[in-house]
Amino acid sequence: METLVRRLFKLALFISVFLLSVRYLPPNHEWTDSESRAYWAASDWLGIQDPRDFYFLLWLSVELIVAISAYVVIIKLWRRFRK
Template sequence: MATLVRRLFKIGLFISLFLLSIRYVPPNNVWTESESNAYWAASDWLGVQDPRDFYFVFWVTIELIVAALAYVAIMKLWRCYRMK
């Protein structure tokens, strides 16, 4: 039972970190000319119709990586704390 609770806690922690990082995705609706060209080129290269879809997936991927790194850091700090 304790293992199930630990796993659920870890899943909840990761999901909450991910949602917290998603909360702060910059809602930049106005792109500069160079940003617009870069997003158009990347979306054309990947075969995505709308560069805004590519923008959203790009930032969600970055936020997923940030959440994973924060999760790993929290787990390592917790292990260090428990060892003392």
């Protein structure tokens, strides 16, 4: 039972960190000409028709990386200060 509670707590912690990163790291909705060309080229190379879809996937990947990094740091600090 204790293991289940720990896993649920860790899951809730990760979800909350992810939602905080989505909330406070908003995507940039205005593209410059060079960014627009880069997104069009990358989406064409990957076979994605709309560059906004590619941008959304890229933005979601960045958010996941930020959330995972923050989660790992929180867990390591928790283990260090618990000793």
